[in-house]
Amino acid sequence: MSEEDKVDPERRDFIVTTTTVLGAAGVAGACWPFISSMNPTASVKAEAVTEISLQGIPPGQVHTVAWRGEPVFIFHRTPEEVAAMQKSSGGKDPQADKARVKEADWLVVVGICTHLGCVPNKVADGWLCPCHGSVYDNSGRILSGPAPRNLDVPPYKFIADDKIEIG
């Protein structure tokens, strides 16, 4: 094999460069179907809208429903609880109670602790997370413990007096 046959890296041909660029673009494009296949399917995305009936939840009670595979607390608050929550602005993540509800006596929050993802348990004045002791009030706001944020409020709307649609 003579020395002249070895490639001279300086001589870059226009055709060869174009080919390489086009080929690399093709390889990148070919990756897309594989990556896309890992995204949720259309049916999973369709499941992301759930209708919930508010019937049968008396004042003072919480129902837990499934939305996108996650627990959502539907809390029918008593007037006393509403008043108490409107007076305060929460703890380390201050937020007005009015900003967290569409109708004052109904609190709809995602039941996943914003610390590391456990499901908090209902107690008299709010929720207590059994994993690391985060405490939330009756508006789902973080009062104490390691959780950084208030419980998330999912996108929802009232489609009737006694029905909401989450998602």
Place this chain on the structure above:
Amino acid sequence: MANRVIAWIDQRFPLSAFIKNELTDYPTPRNLSYWWNFGFLAGFMLVLQIVSGVFLAMHYKPDVSLAFDSVQHIMREVNYGWLLRYMHAVGASAFFIVIYIHMARTLYYGSFRAPRELMWWSGQALLLLLMATAFMGYLLPWGQMSYWGAQVITSLFRATPWVGDHLVLWLRGDYVVGDATLNRFFALHYLVPFFIVGMVLIHLVALHHVKSSNPSGINLAAKDNIPFHPYFTAKDFFGLGVFLIVFCGFVFFKPEFFMEPVNNVPANPLQTPAHIEPEWYFLPFYAILRAIPDKLGGVVAMVLSIMIFAAMPYLDRSKLPGGARFRPIYRISFYIFIADVAVLSYVGAHPPGGVLAEVGRVATFLYFAVFLLLPLVSKKEEAWLRARGLPSELEALVAGEDDKAGGRR
């Protein structure tokens, strides 16, 4: 910056030296024809099957009540799931086409001969691993053909003397092909391709030690080699382009060309379809299996028909270097063999019995005859060719080979 990183690595790991010696400056015979592209294509297909397979495995469910439906889920609901599935299914057939052509090239040009026996035998191992992987993969969609093909082929092991029944029970994990079988075939179908990767590395290490053969079949002088890069990288990528056009033609426009319609019917253990046949790449061996009336005999013949390739370095006793180029009788034998495999494929695709049964027996006999007569035929051919005078280029080399071997060969 990049150069400094590479220099840092080179002090600790032979990266640049490896790339230089084994890839860019690697000496390759300048006269390699396009028949030498197929090893690269096989490597490409291995990568494609593994990648498409892993992404399919993210959605497939290996349970008898879920498998068929999960494939439909992939085809209908997973984003580009239809593309993944068709790439993988067409890919299996493409892989076998490439491998069979690769094997044919090796047989024609005598590239299995010393010192390349270990390349040939690692290749033999690769063929067996690929066949096992393909067989197990075909069960996974859990269609009628999937089920009954697996049922028939696992039954073959019953022919094993003394332990036959226990062996079949152990293989299946149940009295019939069932959930236990499906689950383990999935686990193994995912695993064996990585054994194939390991065996490919052995195959390539052997290759780099003995270097490529070439169409003349004669070892070339060092001056007739050229660096692999950019000459053969360019040629391999061009060949890949042509291959991809044909491959994508099937994937996008005729993806079910190699599939059996009845496999779109979920497996029914209580009803066998009218015609059972394996995928096309198993047809010649299936025909040989059916050609022998005795059950054990049929299985032995089928296994031998695959394993006999391994004997080639010893069956070909001609001292004339290279393959078919300077040897007309060997060339004719090769073409007879190819035609015979085509006939066996045809027989294997049709129901047993009738005139094709006789054709199958004759073709099976011919298949083994071509191999087993080779020692005699090759020696006679060598004598005849020497008697009538060898071409000059061959004379010098044969004299050289005879001297080197000290008359041993």
Place this chain on the structure above:
Amino acid sequence: MKGLRAGLFILLCMTVQVVKAEAELADVDIPDTPEAVQRGAETAVNTCLACHNLKFLKYGDLSQLGFTDKQLDDLRSGKGLKETLKTDMDPTMLREGFGLLPPDLSLMAKAREGGPRYIYSLLTGFYQKADGSVDNHVFPGVKMPDVLNYSDAKDPAQRAAIEEQARDAAAFLAWAADPHAAERYQLGYYVLAYLAVLTLLLYLSKRRIWARLH
């Protein structure tokens, strides 16, 4: 020359798949227009679903065929969008009535040799025998009744209308078996065009590079 021989061999291997098809199917073009598929969907929901399921289709999937919301609501008559297409008949009664469960139709256009043409030929294959009973050319002894009443139709205009209905039903089942076909062809054209250009460039690159050899 060598390439030609190899190509012929490969072609031979491929033909062993093709020669097996039976020759009894009608020589008909199954349309793939949206209108034909929509009409076929109506036949499927109103006629076929009496006994058959299409378990891999949901009512919501039918919106891909171009139906308006109102049309879709009429078609599914109260069934939920997420519900799969299933017969209302009880499986036990079906088994007793026909001796077997009518097969699911989601993949029928792929599960038979000839696919959609088989479906068309079956639907229009019913005829009256001398003794007045009805049988089928394509599937003698079939348990399925003559749902489109083809064996009864004597008037050519009537027969033509039923044949069109059968073609549309086959068109719908072809879509049901392969809903991504249109997308696949479209992507295929782009991919092959790209590969043709790239392969040409790869060829020219190869020639350029090899020209450096003396």
